[in-house]
Amino acid sequence: MESENSSAVTAFEGHTPFALAEPVRANNDLGLVRQLMLHTREGIVLMDARGRVLEVNPAFCCHCELDADSLKGRHLTHVSQGRYQGRFYRRIWQRLQFRGHWEGEVEHLTGQGEVATHWLMLRLIRDEAGLISHIIGILDNISRLRQSEERLSYLAHHDSLTGAANRAFLLSWFARIKCDLHPDEQLALLFIDLDRFKPINDGFGHGVGDQVLKTLAGRLRQQVDANEMVARIGGDEFVLVWRMSGGEEQPLLERAARLLENMEAPVSAGHHQLSVGASVGISLYPRHGLEIETLLRYADTAMYEAKTRSQARISLFDSASFARLELRSRLAREFHEALARRQLFLEYQPRLDVESGRIVGAEALLRWRHPVLGLVPPDDFLPAARNAGLLGRLAEWVFGEAARQSQDWRRQGWQGRISLNMRGLEPELEQQRILRLLDILREHGAEPADFELELRSDFIMRRSDSLLRVLSAFRQAGMGVYLDNLGDGRLNLRLLQQLPVDGIKLDRRLFAEAFEDYERAVIRALLLLAGTLGLEAVACGVENREQLAFLQEHGCHLIQGRLVAPPLAPAQVPAFMAGCPAPAGSAGRD
Known part of the structure; x- marks a missing residue:
């Protein structure tokens, strides 16, 4: 509150007081009042009708960091040391006249240059004629309270x-x-x-x-x-x-x-x-x-x-991202219906042992035939299932459908394993749904030993010890565990030694159209690594006999791909198995 600020002084001195509240008469026992002012923790200031300081107690001097002699006779605005403009004081004076009292926060700079916050209460004292005789102010330092409030606000935000x-x-x-x-x-x-x-x-x-x-x-x-x-x-x-x-x-x-x-x-x-x-x-x-x-x-x-x-x-x-987002949102809304109306189905891609010429397994691949959009790829509908909160139900459906199909084929005489591709469903394994998923297999009369799990190497290489314990539990139940997409995803050699896995699957991208020196070198290295670690290797995406001959030369005899067969509907698999060619060097179809 600035004494040199003439507008501020005028705000207190230039108005004719008028009475609204019942007059408050001063206590004649000034000695008792002075004792109270001397010992109270709050700062007390007594002013004349124009806001000039008459008396202050020690607490007021302490709060303001000013001595009594420098305050007496000065206008109260002197305390704030220029932090406020005249309109601030005019608003206070207007409120005092209207209500007879005012209270609020005021600040001043300390000797260390910090801002101290106080709570100031002002009250008019009127004489018997209803005219203002004095103004009394009570000042309390609330800097610590404000700091606590600011800290709480900071923590809240x-x-x-x-x-x-x-x-x-x-x-x-x-x-x-x-x-x-x-x-x-x-x-x-x-x-x-x-x-x-x-x-x-x-x-x-x-x-x-x-x-x-x-x-x-x-x-x-x-x-x-x-x-x-x-x-x-x-x-x-x-x-x-x-x-x-x-x-x-x-x-x-x-x-x-x-x-x-x-x-x-x-x-x-x-x-x-x-x-x-x-x-x-x-x-x-x-x-x-x-x-x-x-x-x-x-x-x-x-x-x-x-x-x-x-x-x-x-x-x-961009617009393409927007289209994918809209599609994902639509698929998420409609995925409940896909499960209820049996729009989901599994296709099976046979796995051939080129040495024996037998189909020793089949990889179960999840599909969604949408009534309007047609065949929706897994990369589109699996995020939708996650957004819909249905990954758990989807994993259970895959286990149940594969178990039912396995039993059907066994009744027809085929004894191979079904490999469950868990791409996109791995989070459900991290949730340790082991017992429920194994129970689903047994509810359909199937044994865990009749199945394998395929999980992305990217997923396993970056996941926690809890997932590794889950995989160990599946293996203990008899299921095989394979790392998918090796040669394209993440690979940590040290971790690979410690993983509870039975084999690896060479990524189909290694067998793309340009089957050149780089791809051949990666395949040789991965086959050598698998042999060193005692892991079975399966080559996915094998397209021609040149690739087959290269794999046989380097000791890989389990293959999947269009050279053997494309993904088949369940009803097509028995006929394919019955007519599967036997010669190891010429197995498959062009």
Whole structure:
């Protein structure tokens, strides 16, 4: 409250007082009053009708960091040391005249340059004629209370581990910031998913995992300025919001590439140097949407594209992404009906032992024949099943249908194994649904030993010890376990030695049209590795006799692919088995 501010002084001195409340008469026992003022914790100030200080107690001097002599005779506005303008004091004076009292927060700068917050209560004292004789003020320091409230507010709006904003604060902040944009500005919303965090968290413990998260969150904060945002919205998921001018995408993608390069740098955690990395999906306001929930959904979709299809691990949401998202949303809505109306079915691709010429197994492949869209590929409907919360029911259906088919073929005399391709259904195994899935096989009269599980090598290589225990339990029940898509997915040689698996499946991409030196070298290396570890090897996607001869030369005698047969309907399998050619060197069909 500034004494040199003439408008502020006028606000207290230039008005004719009038009576509204019942007069408050001063106590004549001034000695008792002075004793009370001397010993109370609250600061007390007595002013004349114009707001000039007459008396202050020691607590008031302590709160304001001013001595009594420097206060007496000065206007009360002197205390605030210029933090407020005249209109602030005029509002106080108007409220005092209207109600006879005012209270609220006031601030002043301490000797250390910090802002101290006080709660000030003012009350008019009137004489018998109803005119203002004095103004009394009571001052209490609430700086610690405000600091506690600010801390609680911070904790309510920020992630306690990383210090990044939480989802609730991101939503409220976004609603404000988008209203402040200039016409040529837009917001880029980046959905960031850490690529290799879960195996680090599982393998090194949550303490190391937390340290990694804090370090990476700090790096993300370095990528934003005061008008931008970093939020943590999931275990290893972050959102950045960048404010940018113009509509060109290249500067945005270049900035995102620098961010990824920064995230890829090793993190020091204890005695470990750990590399995590990330994938980024980007949506733009207002180009792609006006609401943040929509933009988050679009950025998440783009991030999924980056993780599965983009070599740069950065993907900008576009019309093709929108079409895929719409399709996924539609399929998610209709997947309940697909299960209820038996639109799902299994096809079986035979596995040939080229040495004996016998069909020794068949891989069960999940299909959906949509009444309008036709045959929907698994890469489209499995995310839909996950979004619909039906992966569990789908896994149970696959086990039940394969068990029923296995029993039917056994009654016809075929004793081979059915391989259950669990691509996209692996999370259900992580949920440790072992007993239920094994019971389903037995309910149909089948034995676990009649089946194999195929799981993506990418999935197993990055998953936790709990999944490995699940796989061990399936093997103990008699089921075989195979790593799928080796040669294309992730491979950790040290972990491969420890995995509870029986064999590997060479990825069909190795047998594409260009079967050249690189593919041959990878296949030789994988076959040698399998032989060293005592694992069975199955070649998938074998297309011609040249590939077959190469496989036989290097000791691989189990094959699948169009050279043997395409995926078949269940009713076609018995006839195919009966007519399957026997010569090892010429097995299959062109």
